Amino acid sequence: MRWLLFLPLLILLAVFALSNMQEVQFRLWPFDLAWAAPLGVAALILSGFGFVIGALIAWAAGLPARRRARRVEEAARLVESELAVLKAREAALRDAPGPAPMRISLRSGA
Incomplete structure (x- = not known):
């Protein structure tokens, strides 16, 4: 049942990652840190990070x-x-x- 909810989101993320392969640069403002990566890869990494943060919040709430x-x-x-x-x-x-x-x-x- 959960896969019926998450499958469209996963497909959308994969299509987005494959469609946006141009390189972007991410900077962390107060520090002089920069990271250059394809936009699709960055979106997948940030989505995974958001998933982990959400899972930790749900675990703590329980x-x-x-x-x-x-x-x-x-x-x-x-x-x-x-x-x-x-x-x-x-x-x-x-x-x-x-x-x-x-x-x-x-x-x-x-």
């Missing part, structure tokens, strides 16, 4: 939910172990012999 899920799973394990102990106790009480019946003898004639 941290609280994963933490809550981990706590809930631990609580469920604890409740399941308590339930198993209670079921074992109930089975032991059900299978244990009850108290012996009392015998009362009445003397008639005293």
Whole structure:
């Protein structure tokens, strides 16, 4: 299902990269750094960088939910172990012999 969403974008990026092979220069303003590369390659690299940044943001946004899920799973394990102990106790009480019946003898004639 995801490929149906991303496939058109990937095709568009590949067509753009193949159509724009003229060289461009990228500069980082406060520093004296420059990088010359074909425009299509630069677009693919910047798209990949944007994807990685977006994935990191999505991963960080999911941290609280994963933490809550981990706590809930631990609580469920604890409740399941308590339930198993209670079921074992109930089975032991059900299978244990009850108290012996009392015998009362009445003397008639005293």
